[in-house]
Amino acid sequence: MSVLIIAEHDNKSLKPATLNTVAAASQIDADVHVLVVGFECQTVVEQAAQVAGVNKVLVADNVVYEHQLAENVSKLIVEIAGGYGHILAPATTTGKNTMPRVAALLDVAQLSDVIKVEAPDTFVRPIYAGNAIATVKTTDKVKILTVRATGFDPVAATGGNAEREVLSQVIENKGSRFVKEQLAESDRPELTAASVIVSGGRGMGNGDNFKLLEGVADKLGAAIGASRAAVDAGFVPNDLQVGQTGKTVAPDLYIAVGISGAIQHLAGMKDSKVIVAINKDEEAPIFQVADYGLVADLFDAVPELEKSL
Amino acid sequence: MKILVSVKRVIDYNVKVRVKADNTAVDLTNVKMSMNPFCEIAVEEAVRLKEKGVASEVVVVSVGSKSCQETLRTALALGADRAIQVETEDGLDSLSVAKLLAKVAKEEAADLVIMGKQAIDSDNNQTGQMVAALLDYPQATFASEVVIENGEAQVTREVDGGLQTLAITLPAVVTTDLRLNEPRFASLPNIMKAKKKPLDVKTPADLGVEVGSNVSLVSVTPPPQRAGGIKVGSVAELVDKLKNEAKVVS
Numbered sequence: 001m002s003v004l005i006i007a008e009h010d011n012k013s014l015k016p017a018t019l020n021t022v023a024a025a026s027q028i029d030a031d032v033h034v035l036v037v038g039f040e041c042q043t044v045v046e047q048a049a050q051v052a053g054v055n056k057v058l059v060a061d062n063v064v065y066e067h068q069l070a071e072n073v074s075k076l077i078v079e080i081a082g083g084y085g086h087i088l089a090p091a092t093t094t095g096k097n098t099m100p101r102v103a104a105l106l107d108v109a110q111l112s113d114v115i116k117v118e119a120p121d122t123f124v125r126p127i128y129a130g131n132a133i134a135t136v137k138t139t140d141k142v143k144i145l146t147v148r149a150t151g152f153d154p155v156a157a158t159g160g161n162a163e164r165e166v167l168s169q170v171i172e173n174k175g176s177r178f179v180k181e182q183l184a185e186s187d188r189p190e191l192t193a194a195s196v197i198v199s200g201g202r203g204m205g206n207g208d209n210f211k212l213l214e215g216v217a218d219k220l221g222a223a224i225g226a227s228r229a230a231v232d233a234g235f236v237p238n239d240l241q242v243g244q245t246g247k248t249v250a251p252d253l254y255i256a257v258g259i260s261g262a263i264q265h266l267a268g269m270k271d272s273k274v275i276v277a278i279n280k281d282e283e284a285p286i287f288q289v290a291d292y293g294l295v296a297d298l299f300d301a302v303p304e305l306e307k308s309l
Numbered sequence: 310m311k312i313l314v315s316v317k318r319v320i321d322y323n324v325k326v327r328v329k330a331d332n333t334a335v336d337l338t339n340v341k342m343s344m345n346p347f348c349e350i351a352v353e354e355a356v357r358l359k360e361k362g363v364a365s366e367v368v369v370v371s372v373g374s375k376s377c378q379e380t381l382r383t384a385l386a387l388g389a390d391r392a393i394q395v396e397t398e399d400g401l402d403s404l405s406v407a408k409l410l411a412k413v414a415k416e417e418a419a420d421l422v423i424m425g426k427q428a429i430d431s432d433n434n435q436t437g438q439m440v441a442a443l444l445d446y447p448q449a450t451f452a453s454e455v456v457i458e459n460g461e462a463q464v465t466r467e468v469d470g471g472l473q474t475l476a477i478t479l480p481a482v483v484t485t486d487l488r489l490n491e492p493r494f495a496s497l498p499n500i501m502k503a504k505k506k507p508l509d510v511k512t513p514a515d516l517g518v519e520v521g522s523n524v525s526l527v528s529v530t531p532p533p534q535r536a537g538g539i540k541v542g543s544v545a546e547l548v549d550k551l552k553n554e555a556k557v558v559s
């Protein structure tokens with residue numbers, strides 16, 4: 001049976017996590033459809049139609065879907081769920097918000113943060129902050145999954161030529177209203193899609209000192225990340241948090257600066273290809289996962305690193 | 310206004326779990342258990358709303374075996390008024406838990422249900438959204454600020470791109486993120502007082518809910534271990550390794 005994917009987008013562009021999700025879907029069945037729900041989101045539809053391996057793009061373009069609120073988007077998905085054996089969304093805050101409602105309305109389970117497809121009914125997902133890996137099998141008639149992007153290499157963004165279908169259902173939202181948003185503006189690559197990440201922790205001391213990391217990040221074309229402690233202390237905004245309850249990342253290079261390496265932080269970054277840790281405490285647990293550890297005061301090491309890159 | 314808070318008993322967040330040698334589950338024997346940190350934040354938020362005079366009663370509910378009564382007592386010591394244990398085996402699937410919680414929310418006529426965004430054992434991040442769907446209530450997940458006004462909750466949410474504010478009409482479900490508040494510690498007198506607060510026990514049958522799941526656990530294995538790395542002596546050596554050995558910097 002066909003697989004339906006809920007596209008991750010902001011009405012302007014298709015987000016890279018969708019490409020990883022298509023990769024997961026392709027391992028389940030060759031007939032992959034993508035649903036774009038939004039408002040004035042035609043460019044997203046164009047992009048989705050070009051994604052390699054996508055056969056059909058369904059689009060629900062209406063002002064009621066502008067902010068992709070879970071209450072009505074979940075109902076829309078349920079209305080079209082009949083033709084599908086699996087419904088997948090990236091495990092982003094949008095996917096996590098909507099998909100459990102879809103599952104509950106269909107009276108089936110949701111498998112969260114899938115990192116591997118063993119078989120069309122058997123999936124692998126981390127539990128306990130990644131300290132255990134569960135393999136689960138489901139006989140639900142429709143299988144609802146959120147997909148952790150770092151588990152799957154993205155498919156090509158171009159090369160496909162999917163057919164399009166317009167959905168006419170307009171489902172109003174009664175109980176929920178968008179008020180405002182404060183989205184972080186940055187010229188840097190998106191954290192979850194970056195190939196290099198420089199992250200700072202409580203050891204940075206204050207928000208101003210994150211400028212030191214920006215110097216290194218500029219040279220490496222890197223994204224900036226942070227530990228929970230750095231976010232809680234107000235050094236940087238919440239969208240930079242890496243970890244069990246923040247973002248999961250797996251770049252080619254992850255540089256952890258002034259981060260101790262609590263299990264909750266490691267949960268979000270330990271699948272990075274190469275890990276560098278800079279910490280003045282040689283006992284810090286981060287050194288147990290670091291390929292290259294430098295025991296040093298970050299205020300000496302980071303400026304020197306910037307100069308030598 | 311009545312608030313229902315759900316709390317889950319989980320492995321303490323400081324404990325590093327081990328997988329059983331037969332790869333059937335994680336080993337929870339003699340492991341310290343605590344209230345799920347996100348549920349502590351949920352209890353704290355409800356108690357603060359009561360202290361501000363916004364809420365009149367805070368009811369806490371937990372689904373699980375008798376041992377979760379300990380977690381409920383903790384919530385009572387933190388300021389909840391009354392507790393309900395829904396007696397089941399531990400480790401029930403989220404949809405069953407959500408059906409039980411939805412039923413309790415309905416019976417209690419709760420105006421607001423506050424739950425954690427995620428249990429740190431299963432890492433599911435779904436039960437709150439499921440409760441909301443089953444009741445056809447609006448939801449605001451991953452909350453970092455909640456303001457109740459005119460029968461509405463204005464909730465600031467931590468989303469991937471930054472922050473989003475929604476207004477949801479009550480009754481509704483809110484799930485908590487880490488920065489919503491800093492939970493208090495229970496004082497000794499309050500721990501003593503909590504022992505006398507009412508704690509009801511109900512069964513799924515009392516609530517008219519059938520529990521069960523089509524998902525079965527095939528195995529639980531330890532994660533792949535990273536090969537140990539090396540310590541470098543200087544920034545120069547680090548840069549050399551990144552360029553010439555790992556080849557991740559050009």
Ligand SMILES: Cc1cc2nc3c(=O)[nH]c(=O)nc-3n(C[C@H](O)[C@H](O)[C@H](O)COP(=O)(O)OP(=O)(O)OC[C@H]3O[C@@H](n4cnc5c(N)ncnc54)[C@H](O)[C@@H]3O)c2cc1C
Pocket residue numbers: 200201202203204226227228229230241242243244245246247257258259260261262263264265268278279280281284296297298299322346347429487
């Ligand atoms: C439910 C729950 C969920 C959580 N989720 C997350 C999550 O998603 N992500 C996350 O990161 N955390 C999470 N945490 C928090 C986690 O447990 C740790 O508290 C947090 O990761 C610590 O951040 P840190 O390493 O920056 O701070 P600390 O542990 O305080 O470490 C600071 C480090 O900086 C070093 N340092 C200080 N000064 C210098 C200097 N001048 N030069 C070099 N090194 C220096 C110190 O040696 C120390 O190792 C969670 C916790 C809970 C309870």
Ligand SMILES: Nc1ncnc2c1ncn2[C@@H]1O[C@H](COP(=O)(O)O)[C@@H](O)[C@H]1O
Pocket residue numbers: 315316317318345347348370371372373403406423424425426427428429431432433434435436437
């Ligand atoms: N057995 C349970 N008893 C009470 N509340 C629960 C239970 N399981 C999950 N919850 C609630 O649902 C939230 C999210 O859990 P989960 O969806 O499992 O990650 C938790 O923080 C609790 O508030």
